[in-house]
Amino acid sequence: MDLWNRSCIIQDLIFLKKYSYMFSINVSLIISFFLILIL
Numbered sequence: 001m002d003l004w005n006r007s008c009i010i011q012d013l014i015f016l017k018k019y020s021y022m023f024s025i026n027v028s029l030i031i032s033f034f035l036i037l038i039l
Helices: 002-038
Strands: none
């Protein structure tokens, strides 16, 4: 049971990592888009 919980936590961490990675890419795209608009 403890091992199962640990694997779930690891999966959650991996999911969070991917999500934060995608989120940072989106933010950088939006920032660059605004910079292009301003320039």
